[in-house]
Amino acid sequence: MARSTRSTPDVTQPKLGPIGYLRWGWRQLTSMRTALFLLLLLAIGAVPGSVFPQRSLDPARTADWIARHETTGPTLDKLGAFEVYSSPWFSAIYLLLFISLIGCILPRTAVHWKALRSKPPRAPRRLARLEAHADGEVDGSLEEVRAAATAALRGRRYRVASHDDASVSAEKGYAKETGNLIFHTALVTLIIGVAVGHLWGWKADIVVPSGDSFVSTVTRYDTFAPGPLVDESTLSPFAIEVEEMTADFNDREPGAATFGQPRDFEAHVKVVEEDGNAFTDSVKVNHPLEMKGATVFLLGNGYAPVVTVKDKAGEVLYQGATPFLAQDGNYRSTGAIKVGAAKEQFGFVGLFLPTAFIDPDQGPISVFPDTKSPALAMSMYTGELYPDGRPQSVFTLDTASMEKVETKDGKDALRLWLQPGEGATLPDGKGTITFDGVERFAGFSVRHDPGKGLTLWSALAALAGLIATLTIKRRRVFVRLVQEGEVVRVDVGGMSKDDDEGLLEIVQEIRDELVGQSRTS
Amino acid sequence: MTNEMLAQNANYALASAALVITVAMLCYALYLAQAVPVREQATADAKVPATVGGGDSAEPGTTDPDEGGAAAEVVSETPARARKAAGIAQSLSWLGAALLLLSCIFRGLAVQRFPLGNLFEFSIAGAFFAMAVYCVATLRRDVRWLGVFVTAFVTLLLMVASTAWYVEADELVPSLKSYWLPIHVTVATLSVGIFVVGAIVSALYLMSDRGVGGERFWRKLPDAKSLEKFSYSLHIIGFPLWTFTLIAGAIWAREAWGSYWNWDPKEVWTFVIWTVYAAYLHARATKNTSRRTANWIAIAGFACIVINYTVVNFYFIGQHSYAQ
Ligand code: HEM
Numbered sequence: 001m002a003r004s005t006r007s008t009p010d011v012t013q014p015k016l017g018p019i020g021y022l023r024w025g026w027r028q029l030t031s032m033r034t035a036l037f038l039l040l041l042l043a044i045g046a047v048p049g050s051v052f053p054q055r056s057l058d059p060a061r062t063a064d065w066i067a068r069h070e071t072t073g074p075t076l077d078k079l080g081a082f083e084v085y086s087s088p089w090f091s092a093i094y095l096l097l098f099i100s101l102i103g104c105i106l107p108r109t110a111v112h113w114k115a116l117r118s119k120p121p122r123a124p125r126r127l128a129r130l131e132a133h134a135d136g137e138v139d140g141s142l143e144e145v146r147a148a149a150t151a152a153l154r155g156r157r158y159r160v161a162s163h164d165d166a167s168v169s170a171e172k173g174y175a176k177e178t179g180n181l182i183f184h185t186a187l188v189t190l191i192i193g194v195a196v197g198h199l200w201g202w203k204a205d206i207v208v209p210s211g212d213s214f215v216s217t218v219t220r221y222d223t224f225a226p227g228p229l230v231d232e233s234t235l236s237p238f239a240i241e242v243e244e245m246t247a248d249f250n251d252r253e254p255g256a257a258t259f260g261q262p263r264d265f266e267a268h269v270k271v272v273e274e275d276g277n278a279f280t281d282s283v284k285v286n287h288p289l290e291m292k293g294a295t296v297f298l299l300g301n302g303y304a305p306v307v308t309v310k311d312k313a314g315e316v317l318y319q320g321a322t323p324f325l326a327q328d329g330n331y332r333s334t335g336a337i338k339v340g341a342a343k344e345q346f347g348f349v350g351l352f353l354p355t356a357f358i359d360p361d362q363g364p365i366s367v368f369p370d371t372k373s374p375a376l377a378m379s380m381y382t383g384e385l386y387p388d389g390r391p392q393s394v395f396t397l398d399t400a401s402m403e404k405v406e407t408k409d410g411k412d413a414l415r416l417w418l419q420p421g422e423g424a425t426l427p428d429g430k431g432t433i434t435f436d437g438v439e440r441f442a443g444f445s446v447r448h449d450p451g452k453g454l455t456l457w458s459a460l461a462a463l464a465g466l467i468a469t470l471t472i473k474r475r476r477v478f479v480r481l482v483q484e485g486e487v488v489r490v491d492v493g494g495m496s497k498d499d500d501e502g503l504l505e506i507v508q509e510i511r512d513e514l515v516g517q518s519r520t521s
Numbered sequence: 522m523t524n525e526m527l528a529q530n531a532n533y534a535l536a537s538a539a540l541v542i543t544v545a546m547l548c549y550a551l552y553l554a555q556a557v558p559v560r561e562q563a564t565a566d567a568k569v570p571a572t573v574g575g576g577d578s579a580e581p582g583t584t585d586p587d588e589g590g591a592a593a594e595v596v597s598e599t600p601a602r603a604r605k606a607a608g609i610a611q612s613l614s615w616l617g618a619a620l621l622l623l624s625c626i627f628r629g630l631a632v633q634r635f636p637l638g639n640l641f642e643f644s645i646a647g648a649f650f651a652m653a654v655y656c657v658a659t660l661r662r663d664v665r666w667l668g669v670f671v672t673a674f675v676t677l678l679l680m681v682a683s684t685a686w687y688v689e690a691d692e693l694v695p696s697l698k699s700y701w702l703p704i705h706v707t708v709a710t711l712s713v714g715i716f717v718v719g720a721i722v723s724a725l726y727l728m729s730d731r732g733v734g735g736e737r738f739w740r741k742l743p744d745a746k747s748l749e750k751f752s753y754s755l756h757i758i759g760f761p762l763w764t765f766t767l768i769a770g771a772i773w774a775r776e777a778w779g780s781y782w783n784w785d786p787k788e789v790w791t792f793v794i795w796t797v798y799a800a801y802l803h804a805r806a807t808k809n810t811s812r813r814t815a816n817w818i819a820i821a822g823f824a825c826i827v828i829n830y831t832v833v834n835f836y837f838i839g840q841h842s843y844a845q
Contacts, residue, residue, distance in 0.1 A: 032807040036800055040818070043796040043825075050786035050833065057783065085784050194782075203779075286699040286776045297779035445779045452781065459768045466764055470757040499750045 029096065030103030038097040045093050049084035052076065056083065098191055105184050112177045119161035120171035123478035127493030130478075132504040134511035135491045142166060142481050145488045145514060149479040152513045156506075158477065168479040176498075179468025182461055190458035196451030202226040202235075203447040207394075209304035209321035210439040213241035213270075216294065216446060222394070235448075236293030241270040243280070245440035247301060249369045260330065260368055265301050267442040283442070293448060300443025302326045302333055305352050305376050309339050311431040317341045321439040324352040325395045330366040336397040337378070338385050345385045346405070346430060348416070349397045350378030354438075376418045376435050380405040380426065473500050477507065479514070490514050527631035528689070531624045535645060538620035539679045541613050542652070542672050548610035549668035555603035556666070556741045607665045611656075614668065617675075618656050621649035637706040643830060644682035646707075648675045650714025654755075658718070662751075666742045670721045701773035705766060709791075712762035713826055716798075719755035720823035722748055723816040730813065749812050753805060756819060760798050767795050790829040797822040 016024060028034060053062040062082050066073035080087030127133055138145060142165055149168045153160045158170035204221035208214055216239070218224050218232045226232060248264040267283045273291060283289045289296040304321035311317055317339050324335030337348040355368035356375035364377050383402030392398050405414045408427055416424050416433070423434035475496050482489040492514075494507040625646055629636035636642050655671045658664050726748035729739040742748065770791060775781040782788060801822055804815035 032803060033810065036803045036807055036810065039796055039800040039803060043793045043800070046789050046793050046796070049784055050789040054784060057785070286701075286773075288776060288779070295779075299779055447779055452775075455781070456768075456772070459771070463761060463764050463768060467761050470761060499753060501750075 026103060029100050030107075032104075035097070035100050035104065038093060038100060042093050042097060045090050046084070048081050052081045052084075054082060054084065056086070094191075098188070101184055101188055105181060105188070108177075109181055112174075112181060115177070116174055119163075120159055120169040120476060122163040123167040123169050123480055124493070127478055127480055127491040130493035130495045131500075132494035132507040133492065134504075134508045135489065136511050136515040137484075137487045137489055138515045139487055142483050142488060145481050145490065146479075148514055149481075149490075149510070152510050153477060153479075156510075158475075166481045166483075170477045170479075171475070172477075173472050173474035176469050176472040176474045179465040179472065182465030183469055184465075186458045186462035186465055190455055190462065193451040193453070193455030193458055196454060197227075197449040198451070199227045199229045201447065201449040201451065202230050203445060205299075206444050206446065207300070207302075207323045207441050208240070208242045208444060209323060209441040210242050210245045212321065213239055215239045221446070236274045236291075238274055238291060238293065239272045240289075240296065240444075242267050242442050243270055244268045245301060245442045247370070247440060251368070251370060262369065265298060267298050267301075267444075269296075283444070294446050295448070297445045297447065298442055299445045302441055302443070303331060303352050303354060303371070303374075304439045304441045305335075305374075306436040306439055307337055307376075308434045308436055309337070309342075309431060311342065312429050317431065321441070323394070323441045328366075329369065330355070331369045332364075332366040335395050338397065340385050342430070344382060344430075346380060346382040346426075347385055347397045347402070348378040348380050348433075349399075350376065350416070352376050352438075371438055374420060374438050376416070378416045378418075380414050380416070382430075473498055473502070475500065475503060475506070477510065479510070524631045524633075527627050531627035531631060532683075534620050534624035534627055535679070535683060538617050538624060538648075539676065539683070541620060542617035542679070543676050545610045545613035545617055546669055546672035546676055548606040548613065549665070549672055552599075552603045552607040552610060552665060553669050553741060555606075556599050607668070610668055610672075611659060611665070614652060614659070614672065615656050617672075618649060618652035621645060621652060625649060635703040635706070637702070637710065639686075639688050640830060641682050641686040641688050643706070643710060644678055644686060646710045647713050647717070647830075648678050648682070650711045651675055651678075651717040652714075654714050654718050667718075667722065667725075670725065671718060674717060674721060699773055699776060701769055701776065705769040705773050708762050708769065709766040712759045712766060713830075715755055715759035715762065716823055716826055719752050719759055720820055722752040722755060723819045723823075726752055727813060727816055727820070749816065752816065752819065756798065756801065760802060763791075763795055763798060767791055786833050787829070790825065790833050794822055794825045794829060797825055 053065050055062045066077055076082065080089065084090055124130065146162065146165065146168060150160050153168065153170040158172040160168060160170045162168050202225060204224045206214055206221050214220050215237050216235055217237055218235060246266045247262065250259055250261050250263055265285055268280065269283055269289065270278065270280050272278045281289055283296055283298040285298055302323060302325060304323040306321045307318065308316060309318040318337065318341060322335055322337050324333035326333045331354045333352040335352060339346050351364055353364055353366040353375050354370060355366050355372040357365055357367045359365050381397060381399050381402040381404055386392065387398060387401040405427060406412065407414050414427060418424060418435035420435055420437050423432055425432050473496055475494060477492065477494045480491040490511060492507045492511045494503045496503050625636050628642060637646055651671060652675055655667065725742065726745055729742060729748055730745040732739055770788065771781040774783060797818060801815055801818040804810045804818050805812065
């Protein structure tokens with residue numbers, strides 16, 4: 001019950017000291033009204049993140065959006081519209097809610113703890129005033145009827161107490177509040193679980209062509225994003241070899257909307273864990289590989305043309321499967337081959353087309369995602385591959401310090417068009433290139449989230465607590481008895497904190513039981 | 522049967538369901554038009570000033586001792602024709618629900634997957650669940666007054682779904698292939714079905730409470746306080762189911778995309794809906810917040826559901842975008 005804070009005009013409010021203000025602030029923050037307000041605010045605050053592209057999800061689209069909206073873009077950026085869920089204002093909302101939540105749970109737990117260990121309260125004087133009421137008369141003595149009432153209520157799993165000879169108090173449904181506290185506490189631990197994952201978790205991406213393998217170390221990954229408290233030296237160095245990467249596309253129903261759409265991807269892997277334990281498994285979408293220190297998800301796939309580059313003397317300069325990045329649903333893929341071992345460095349950029357077709361308007365495209373008629377279309381550059389040793393993507397060539405190679409007659413840029421098994425002689429005595437074949441690659445995301453267990457169990461506990469608190473009814477039933485000569489007048493009253501449609505029925509049931517029972521005796 | 526035939530049958534079942542439910546709506550409308558204001562007489566003698574309260578009972582005057590009596594009067598006073606119309610409507614509602622279920626099953630057989638892969642299929646399943654929730658409610662209490670509103674909503678939904686949102690039966694992209702899909706989306710759709718009915722009752726409460734458009738009409742329905750309680754009892758079933766949806770969705774997201782929470786637009790809205798309904802329950806439990814405010818929040822929650830299934834699906838780019 002809210003204490004009345006209204007004061008008469010002639011009584012001056014006591015001045016609040018700093019402690020007083022703190023207390024007042026705390027009480028405001030932990031009130032139900034504030035919780036309600038913050039909940040609604042959280043809902044509203046989450047919305048912009050679904051409207052504007054988010055940097056953490058799609059940095060390219062975000063940059064593009066900002067570029068296209070010259071005035072609003074930068075302003076919205078300052079307001080955190082593109083990083084809503086890590087923006088100060090969004091964090092402020094959930095942190096306040098979090099504090100409010102704790103500030104609400106603690107005192108309620110104390111109150112409930114006490115309630116759990118105390119007797120149901122004394123019966124009100126006039127039970128007829130309660131929400132539910134029934135009465136009757138029965139032959140017998142106070143003692144007998146009181147014993148019967150106690151038994152009837154105990155039988156219904158009420159906690160029963162008598163504060164005097166002529167009344168019985170009973171209460172049931174303590175689990176409602178227990179469930180409620182479990183629910184709110186579980187929300188706190190859930191947030192802690194998320195935070196643990198954030199601070200001590202890491203995620204990494206790596207592209208592995210069929211036949212290749214990798215060892216889980218920070219430097220081996222293409223990208224590595226550790227949480228702030230991750231100790232990178234503690235990564236468990238398991239090794240994974242992709243024995244085969246398979247893909248299945250719908251090629252059976254030409255004309256259907258799903259023609260050419262992927263049906264299934266699967267990476268068959270051989271795993272060697274840190275302790276030497278080796279096994280084979282397959283990683284699929286919806287079927288990650290769970291290991292002790294990390295989980296491996298198959299999130300991407302594509303083609304890696306296998307190319308051999310030799311110098312004039314036939315010495316191999318470059319050989320291997322080079323992943324090309326798919327640009328559309330038919331896997332028109334772009335990539336780069338960097339021949340860093342050559343005396344004068346050179347490289348290739350271009351397209352890989354699994355089912356190549358030269359479109360009069362669009363030029364070389366792919367018309368189907370599977371390798372029905374693969375081709376590699378490339379141009380060649382000579383010069384410095386890694387100017388200033390800057391890091392660069394494996395999928396692109398930094399041509400800033402390079403020069404495009406032209407055909408022998410110098411009229412046009414050199415264009416290579418190779419099908420598997422074909423080769424070409426490179427101009428200026430640079431050697432030869434052959435397109436040996438195509439492998440698929442698996443795009444893995446490797447993640448470690450030490451908080452996920454806590455998060456999941458908290459979520460399930462919250463659900464259980466919620467169901468308990470919403471279904472269980474907290475009921476108090478009182479019985480008052482008055483001896484009037486030979487008969488005992490029986491008053492049964494019930495009260496509930498909730499909307500309780502069944503209360504009257506129970507009260508009447510108990511009345512009937514008491515009155516009926518002693519009549520027969 | 523071939524797939525095309527199954528898909529065709531799904532559409533026939535859907536068309537029949539739409540027809541049946543439309544007729545049910547007309548019968549319910551007829552019933553409500555002829556129903557005698559049930560509380561006309563009841564209100565006269567029910568307004569015994571019941572000074573209840575004392576201790577920390579929820580609110581004064583919670584019980585209305587004459588409610589039972591008033592309900593009994595409905596039966597005796599409503600013309601036979603209206604009662605017959607309601608009876609027909611009720612049977613048609615069951616039939617309509619069954620046909621919708623049949624349509625879902627045919628669709629599922631035709632595409633050889635769980636038939637909840639796009640907005641069209643969501644709508645049909647959502648319509649089924651809304652009808653089913655209503656039909657189950659008829660078993661437990663007299664909700665004939667509610668029929669016209671639910672069937673009208675469902676009719677509207679079926680119309681929009683089969684014209685604007687219709688898509689041919691087809692397969693799924695790999696990330697949708699998981700046993701979490703049936704679990705997650707079935708429960709989501711079931712809770713949406715419950716929230717639909719809950720929102721309708723909340724809206725009726727808000728109007729009844731103010732006697733929007735004439736007192737007499739509202740007296741044909743249960744009083745505002747009963748409407749409000751009924752709405753609450755629906756919402757407290759829907760909310761845990763939605764909570765489960767959220768959890769199952771997170772588990773599925775981790776399996777499919779590697780992270781249980783990505784703040785993808787669809788996830789954001791599932792969360793927003795959850796938060797708004799949590800706020801509704803809070804508002805209802807907060808002593809100095811009115812029931813009207815609470816029910817407005819419930820309506821806002823439903824508005825978020827509508828946005829989630831329409832605007833978010835079509836306009837916001839995210840990993841769920843294939844659900845169009
Ligand atoms: C993360 C934020 C929160 C969420 C999602 C949340 C959610 C809920 C839900 C769904 C209920 C409904 C259960 C019921 O009606 O019995 C509830 C009840 C309740 N919540 Fe919260 N809550 C949150 C924070 C808080 C805070 C900060 C407080 C403290 C001021 C609080 C106090 C209560 C109380 C007292 C009830 C019981 C109401 C009653 O049963 O009469 N909650 N909460």
